[in-house]
Amino acid sequence: MRRVVRESIGLIGFRMTLRYLAIYLLSYKPFSDKSYDRQHETDTGGMVPTSELDIEDEATKWQSNLYLGSPARVTRHLVRSLDISCADYSFIDYGSGKGRALFVAAEFPFKKVIGVEISQALHRVAETNLAKFRGKTSSEIELWRGNALDYELPSGNLVLHMYHPFGPDVLKLVLEHIQRAAEEEPGRKILIPYLFSIGVAKAVFREYPAFRLVRDELCVNNLYRWTLYEYKPAGS
Ligand SMILES: C[S@@+](CC[C@H](N)C(=O)[O-])C[C@H]1O[C@@H](n2cnc3c(N)ncnc32)[C@H](O)[C@@H]1O
Structure with missing residues (x-):
């Protein structure tokens, strides 16, 4: 300092x-906000810079963004804004970190809530947090450890939450993966609320027009500006 x-x-x-x-x-300062953890006796706070993420492959590491949990209020606002019947959807958090967005999504509840996280250390913290939620929610919560690129999406309607988890190279590949999964199961709904929707992320989405921008909300704190994309291929 x-x-x-x-x-x-x-x-x-x-x-x-x-x-x-x-x-x-x-x-x-979101990294020092302990209000969610005080209430739920969890550990979802703090910040882990990219340089400290336990990701072996260097190229993948520098395409990964730091860990910072979304404020519960923001996640609730995003989910309510979708205006859907959550029980008909699975909620997947790409880059779920210590799991805060998952636990908040489980309040609604969704059919299933799944966290996808590359860092083993953050995944372990999420597992410990999850143990405290068992029995408190009717949502089934599952934690999947690995690279988002390798994650196979479940069938049915999906809400794919992203809090600016990775850089443009990985985001492109993830969108291609999602698009393939959508094409294999036509007719299902796929919504992507993207938090901290900075220009570089928006530019990637523009390269994939099947993901249509349906909402773009600003905030005085840039970290919480967000956009909503819906998978709608041409002609649908
Ligand atoms: C900003 S944090 C999001 C935290 C959480 N989604 C929330 O809202 O509380 C971004 C997370 O993405 C994870 N991440 C980055 N690259 C990833 C990848 N390729 N696959 C899976 N997770 C990744 C990071 O380890 C970090 O935990």
Whole structure:
């Protein structure tokens, strides 16, 4: 922090540095928000930077984004906005980390809730958290450890939640995988709420027009701007 302050003063001056520091100190810091864990006696908080994720393959690692749990309120808002009968859908969280979005989705409840996570360490934390939820929800929750690229989607209607889990190279391959699965089972509904929908992710979705943008919501905190895509191939 000292280094940041020192170098900022050199770059933007003392007064401007002070203003930005005040904004930072007053801002909401999601990585230190323990409200969900206090209520549920879980461990879903904190942040794990990409450099500390236990992913052996270097290329995959640098296409992975850091771990940060979605605030429960945001996940609830996303799910309610879908305006669906959740019991008719499976909810899959691509990059489920310690599992917070899964546990919140299970409140609705969905037919099935599945977490897909590449990090063994985060997967283990999610398993411990899940043990505390058994018996508290009627949703069946399943944790799948591995690369999202290798995950085979279940049949039926799907909500595929993504909190900006990976970089564009992996996102492209995942969308191609989803598209193939959709083509093999025509008629089912596939919805993708994408949280932290920054330009680079939107640009990837634009390359796959079968995923139509149906909602684009802004937030003063950029981390929570989100978009909703629905799989609707041309002519459907
Ligand atoms: C921003 S966190 C999302 C946390 C969680 N979805 C939530 O909303 O609480 C992104 C997660 O994606 C995981 N991830 C990154 N690349 C992945 C990949 N190729 N396959 C599976 N998970 C991946 C990271 O390990 C990290 O836990």
